[in-house]
Amino acid sequence: MCVAGNRREMEHGSLNDPSKATFSFVDEDHTLANSVRFCLNQDPRVSVCGYSIPHPSDARVNIRIQTTGEPAREVLKDGCQNLMLMCQHVRGTLDKAVADFRMNNPTKMETKSDSEMET
Amino acid sequence: MNEKENKGGNNDEPNKKFSIWDLPDVPMGQLPPHLQLQKTRVVCKADAPIHTDNISYSGAYASIGVDNSVHLDLFRDNFKVNVIRLTKEDMEFDMIGIDPALANAFRRILISEVPTMAIEKVLIAYNTSVVQDEVLAHRLGLVPLKADPRLFEYLSANDTPNEKNTIVFKLHASCKRGERRTVYSEELKWLPKGSELIKEAGQADSKPTTYTSFTCSQDVLPEFSEDPISPSEDKIILAKLGSKQEIELEAHAVKGLGKTHAKWSPVATAWYRMLPEVVLLEDVEDEVAEELVRRCPDKVFDIEDIGHGKKRATVARPRDCRLCRECVRGEGWEERVELRRVKDHFIFTVESTGVLPPEVLFTEAVKILEEKCERVISELS
Ligand code: SF4
Numbered sequence: 001m002c003v004a005g006n007r008r009e010m011e012h013g014s015l016n017d018p019s020k021a022t023f024s025f026v027d028e029d030h031t032l033a034n035s036v037r038f039c040l041n042q043d044p045r046v047s048v049c050g051y052s053i054p055h056p057s058d059a060r061v062n063i064r065i066q067t068t069g070e071p072a073r074e075v076l077k078d079g080c081q082n083l084m085l086m087c088q089h090v091r092g093t094l095d096k097a098v099a100d101f102r103m104n105n106p107t108k109m110e111t112k113s114d115s116e117m118e119t
Numbered sequence: 120m121n122e123k124e125n126k127g128g129n130n131d132e133p134n135k136k137f138s139i140w141d142l143p144d145v146p147m148g149q150l151p152p153h154l155q156l157q158k159t160r161v162v163c164k165a166d167a168p169i170h171t172d173n174i175s176y177s178g179a180y181a182s183i184g185v186d187n188s189v190h191l192d193l194f195r196d197n198f199k200v201n202v203i204r205l206t207k208e209d210m211e212f213d214m215i216g217i218d219p220a221l222a223n224a225f226r227r228i229l230i231s232e233v234p235t236m237a238i239e240k241v242l243i244a245y246n247t248s249v250v251q252d253e254v255l256a257h258r259l260g261l262v263p264l265k266a267d268p269r270l271f272e273y274l275s276a277n278d279t280p281n282e283k284n285t286i287v288f289k290l291h292a293s294c295k296r297g298e299r300r301t302v303y304s305e306e307l308k309w310l311p312k313g314s315e316l317i318k319e320a321g322q323a324d325s326k327p328t329t330y331t332s333f334t335c336s337q338d339v340l341p342e343f344s345e346d347p348i349s350p351s352e353d354k355i356i357l358a359k360l361g362s363k364q365e366i367e368l369e370a371h372a373v374k375g376l377g378k379t380h381a382k383w384s385p386v387a388t389a390w391y392r393m394l395p396e397v398v399l400l401e402d403v404e405d406e407v408a409e410e411l412v413r414r415c416p417d418k419v420f421d422i423e424d425i426g427h428g429k430k431r432a433t434v435a436r437p438r439d440c441r442l443c444r445e446c447v448r449g450e451g452w453e454e455r456v457e458l459r460r461v462k463d464h465f466i467f468t469v470e471s472t473g474v475l476p477p478e479v480l481f482t483e484a485v486k487i488l489e490e491k492c493e494r495v496i497s498e499l500s
Binding site for chain 2: 025028029030031032034035036037038041042043044046073076077080081082083084085086087088089090091093094095096097098100101102105
């Protein structure tokens, strides 16, 4: 087991098999853990991935990763990287959709906000 | 595997050298329709929904040669957003081709992790109204403020309140003798120069200090000179005053997160529902069709004339279905109608409190998830 200083993240695993590890994140909850679990499950290098919150009053989640050989740490990093790229794509697509909506409904927007002003 | 072997067993061919992999009803490389349905739809039966889980494991269908992993390019090709409604305060949009894990992460972040400004400290100089100090302070805390939180910093325990982390409001309302009046949120006046209340002096001859130490006035900043800070709604009732009652106070707003207290939540609420899909499994005609139309409170079904005095039910507005399951209740109805939900199509609604426009809030929420990932990556490296 290696615990890294005062970081918010800890890795529990064995020193001679890096392909299996549990990562413990402080100050995170389902929001991040579930998204990461979802991303990792789609990675063909992952054989098992799941997470748990050991105690509800403790702001901590444990993410368990077992891979087919690759170091779990690297796979987790790739998963997060993927998640980030997905988020960026979501953001870009939403911005475009909003711009399109504004283009197609210029009058609708105005009347809506006008009526709000009156109330 | 069981599925296939059963099918193989049913198919009694005399050929001895038979392999189930050669059977035509095991399509390799694509999901058979029943599995496709299980994977992409929740089916709502009269008693309970089925197939509610999401099959996200990359190797879930490896035995039939289907790769279930989602590559980024695939996600990029399939992901779509359609804005349905957008006003200053609320927004409805369809998010298509995304996993509930992500949709839910966005929803959770919107509710509890997008920062806003809210009143945290109230210095009450005078209060003779019937609203007790602590109740009044709580009410003030819940008033949404029109101030862009991205322009402010968090105030931590050892910081002194300054123009970068605190917004000060003054409220002074009184009522004449023999009258009654209501105090509204519009009476909260922004003090761009900071607190005006003098701290009780410790040393006799030291300069009088106030409760904040602003180095400059907030209204000289270009962001605020155009658009002064105020409560986002004018007519929120704060208190009612009776004859000769008076309230005088100062309220200090700071930046915070909804998970600390709901007053910092930027949304009234944010929610999603999966797109409903209503399927008629057989032709529903005449009296039964009329009964079906009568059963549905959301007018999902219409009746069309098919000639010869016959009528047939059609599904006209599946999106309006509220899933009351009235149309599948009772003998025989489950065979006629099937209610489904599309697992990767979310009808997302964001109701802003007025702090920021809803589309900006959503973008901020997505950015926060990105930051979380970034933090994990940097801590792992
Ligand atoms: S579930 Fe309710 S709302 Fe939906 S179609 Fe059936 S009767 Fe109508």
